[in-house]
Amino acid sequence: MAGLEERLEKLTLRLDHLGMRVEQAFTDAWRAVERGDVEAGNKVDADDAIIDREEIEVEQECIRLLALYQPAAIDLRTICTIIKTNNDLERIADLAASMGRRVRHVVGVGLTVAEYPRLLSLKQDTSEVLGLTVRLLSHRNAKVAHTVIDNDQRIDDAYSDLVQSVLRAEDKHVGGAEVAMTLINLAKAFERIGDLCTNIAEDLIFLATGDIVRHPHAFGGPDDDEG
Numbered sequence: 001m002a003g004l005e006e007r008l009e010k011l012t013l014r015l016d017h018l019g020m021r022v023e024q025a026f027t028d029a030w031r032a033v034e035r036g037d038v039e040a041g042n043k044v045d046a047d048d049a050i051i052d053r054e055e056i057e058v059e060q061e062c063i064r065l066l067a068l069y070q071p072a073a074i075d076l077r078t079i080c081t082i083i084k085t086n087n088d089l090e091r092i093a094d095l096a097a098s099m100g101r102r103v104r105h106v107v108g109v110g111l112t113v114a115e116y117p118r119l120l121s122l123k124q125d126t127s128e129v130l131g132l133t134v135r136l137l138s139h140r141n142a143k144v145a146h147t148v149i150d151n152d153q154r155i156d157d158a159y160s161d162l163v164q165s166v167l168r169a170e171d172k173h174v175g176g177a178e179v180a181m182t183l184i185n186l187a188k189a190f191e192r193i194g195d196l197c198t199n200i201a202e203d204l205i206f207l208a209t210g211d212i213v214r215h216p217h218a219f220g221g222p223d224d225d226e227g
Contacts, residue, residue, distance in 0.1 A: 004069045008078055011061055012137075015082055015089075018054050019134040022093045025051065026130060026193070029099040030123060033106055033186065034113055041103030048097035055090040059083060081207040085137070088196045088203075092130070095189045095196075102185065109178040118162040119187060125155050126190040133197040142208045148201035149213070155194035162187045 025044055032041035062083050065071065071079060106113070113119055129151050136145055166180045202214050 004065065004071060004075060007061070007065060008075065011058065011065075011082055012078075014054070014058055014061075015086060016134075016137045018051065018058065018086065018089055019137045021051060021054070022089045022096070023130055023134045025093050025096040026099075026127070029096040030127075032100055032103045036103065036107045036112075038104050038107060041100035044100030045097045048093055048100075051090060051093040055086055055093075058086045062086075077207050077210070081203045084203050085200050088199050092193050092196050095193055099186065099189055102182070106182060106186075109176075109182055111179050111182050113186070116162075116183060118158065118165060119183060122155065122158040122162060122187055122190050125151065125158055126193050129155060129194055129197050133200050136201060136204050140204055140208050142205050145201040145205045145208070149198050152194045152198040155191060159187050159191040 025047065029041065029044045031037070032044060062079050065079055069075070129148055132144055132148050132151075136148070163184055166183050169180075202212075205211060205213050
């Protein structure tokens with residue numbers, strides 16, 4: 001199926017480019033938050049329409065390939081993985097767009113993110129995981145995919161620590177409910193991006209090995225209770 005192989009190669013390349021565009025959207029959104037640049041934040045939000053369109057076109061091409069070639073084995077796994085990864089990338093872009101829209105509110109409540117080391121650390125962890133995930137789209141390295149999954153726990157823990165700190169008003173800079181909620185909403189976006197990166201990593205492990213690593217106890221395992 002030379003035609004199918006060629007079209008899958010082009011589709012994989014499009015997915016790789018989409019991942020890089022999504023990573024740039026995240027970077028631009030955070031830069032706008034840091035600088036309090038409302039115009040730049042609005043641009044990230046507006047440019048999300050380009051990513052939405054690309055996501056739809058990739059999905060439509062996947063559906064066409066399924067209908068035309070009725071693929072099996074690795075080709076079928078590849079198409080299924082592209083469909084799922086494509087959707088998760090679009091959702092990450094949505095979170096970046098939401099962050100861009102939130103810049104106006106960040107400025108309005110007088111939030112300076114540089115004053116919150118927990119948030120900066122959480123952003124750094126998220127950026128690293130997203131970068132690894134985007135690199136996976138072209139390299140499909142199962143070991144790196146497991147690193148993404150493992151590091152997501154670090155993001156979850158950092159998010160939990162930040163929320164608890166804000167709610168307990170431990171951070172001397174937290175001033176008022178609006179600032180606290182803005183901090184938590186920004187942190188929640190990072191936590192969700194980490195989850196979506198984990199989804200992508202799990203799907204790429206499935207593509208590379210055929211192993212389903214989601215919900216390891218769902219089908220019974222050594223740690224499950226018997227009876």
